[in-house]
Amino acid sequence: MVSGSEAGGFAQRVLERSRTVPVLVDFWAPWCGPCRVLGPVLERLAERARGRWELVKINTEEAPEIARQYEVYSIPDVRLFAGGKVIDGFVGALPESQIERWLEQAIPIARSARYQRARALFSEGGCRQAAELLAQERTAGVRDPEASLLYARAAVCSDPKAALEALGPEETAQDPAVAEAIRELGGALLSPAPPGANSDARLARYLEGLEAVRDGRLEQAMEAWLGILEEERNFRQGELARICRALFQILGWRHPLTERFSRRFSAAIHP
Numbered sequence: 001m002v003s004g005s006e007a008g009g010f011a012q013r014v015l016e017r018s019r020t021v022p023v024l025v026d027f028w029a030p031w032c033g034p035c036r037v038l039g040p041v042l043e044r045l046a047e048r049a050r051g052r053w054e055l056v057k058i059n060t061e062e063a064p065e066i067a068r069q070y071e072v073y074s075i076p077d078v079r080l081f082a083g084g085k086v087i088d089g090f091v092g093a094l095p096e097s098q099i100e101r102w103l104e105q106a107i108p109i110a111r112s113a114r115y116q117r118a119r120a121l122f123s124e125g126g127c128r129q130a131a132e133l134l135a136q137e138r139t140a141g142v143r144d145p146e147a148s149l150l151y152a153r154a155a156v157c158s159d160p161k162a163a164l165e166a167l168g169p170e171e172t173a174q175d176p177a178v179a180e181a182i183r184e185l186g187g188a189l190l191s192p193a194p195p196g197a198n199s200d201a202r203l204a205r206y207l208e209g210l211e212a213v214r215d216g217r218l219e220q221a222m223e224a225w226l227g228i229l230e231e232e233r234n235f236r237q238g239e240l241a242r243i244c245r246a247l248f249q250i251l252g253w254r255h256p257l258t259e260r261f262s263r264r265f266s267a268a269i270h271p
Contacts (some may be wrong), residue, residue: 005026010066011127014056018081019117020136022110025065027077029060034093035076041096045103048178053080053107082110098229115147117224122154125256128216131155138166145170152182153250181249188243189214202228206240217248220260229268241269 014023026042026169039057046055060067070079071147079089088106091101114133132156134147149171156163159233161243164186172179194205205224212221225244228235235241244265248258 007113010056010063011057015084018110019084020114020133022107022114023081024053024055026055026057027060027070027072027075027080028057029075031061034076038076038078038093040124041099045096045099048108049185053103053110055135055230065120066082080110080130082113087113114245115144115150118147118150118154122150123252123255127154128158129234131158136142145174150180153178155216156186156250157189157216160189164190178249181246184242184246185213185250202235203264206265210234213247218251218257222247222257226261226264226268229265233271256266 005156014025017023024042024046026035028039042055046053057139058066060072067151070077072180074091076093077089078090079086081087087110090102095103118130118133121127121133130149134151134154137150138148140268145168148168152163152171155166163182163226166181167182177264189210194203196203198204205228209221212218212224222244225240228240229244233241244261248262248265251258253262
């Protein structure tokens, strides 16, 4: 449980935090009898949730401006935040069983908002941020095949082992081509360096490209790899071409990097 009152603390502890994990806000006051009944109930539920959602208690006597902003006219007033905004709530000291049923319906909706945020980050090139967002959901025990596949796409460059472990039958069924691409790129990133890099300039550039991918420097990797393919389109028996194609597949064909390099790639392997 987190306590917060001032506007700055609310923005950080509720609005920003809710972009990562659903946040349940309990608006209460010390003089409110029903608040004293509801508070311990919410605290028990938050403890049992084990991180699936978090509880923030706002004393309306100490933070009247926040109460006015969210039009809290009667307390206790409980609001569920996800993605920086209110998505649901209730007023009054409801029985614990009724609150549990409400949470069972509301929390998946909140997680969906977090998934949408991760998708937006991924499409904008924020692979690491999207992977971190979805990793926290996985740590909390949430298992959703669509979200797990997105996690694998976002994490494969920085943590290929975790990305490959996230690919089960249900995730693969979501998009078999993308799942196969993740396995292709992840396998290359996890493979030990072949001998001869010190004496083979192309092999050295290939390995430098793999290191660039691990560091998130995808444009640098593509520049290095396309330079190799333009010299030897069947480099390593076509392995490099398959890796490049896999990266495009993972990022998506409308991704800026794919749009920038895919034509050059096609020209290199189909002269």
